[in-house]
Amino acid sequence: MGELKDRAKGLGNEVAGKAKQAAGKANDDPALHARGKAQEKKGEAQQLVGKVKGALGDSI
Structure with a gap:
């Protein structure tokens, strides 16, 4: 669910x-x-974290 x-x-x-x-x-x-540019980059990083959690599982 964290993903x-x-x-x-x-x-x-x-x-x-x-x-x-x-x-x-x-x-x-x-x-x-x-x-705005900084916030957009933060969002991109959060999405990357979500993708990694999806690939590895929510246990990380």
């Missing part, structure tokens, strides 16, 4: 990060754009 939870959180962070990046670009706010 799905991690992947869902990761997807949520990726979507939120992309939205922040777009808002930062539209409002000419480089700090918001950078925070």
Whole structure:
């Protein structure tokens, strides 16, 4: 079950990060754009953790 939870959180962070990046670009706010990029990368990492858990089992 941890696999799905991690992947869902990761997807949520990726979507939120992309939205922040777009808002930062539209409002000419480089700090918001950078925070969005960081959040998107965090989401990608969470999804990777979910994929690894799926491959190895939730016991890790």
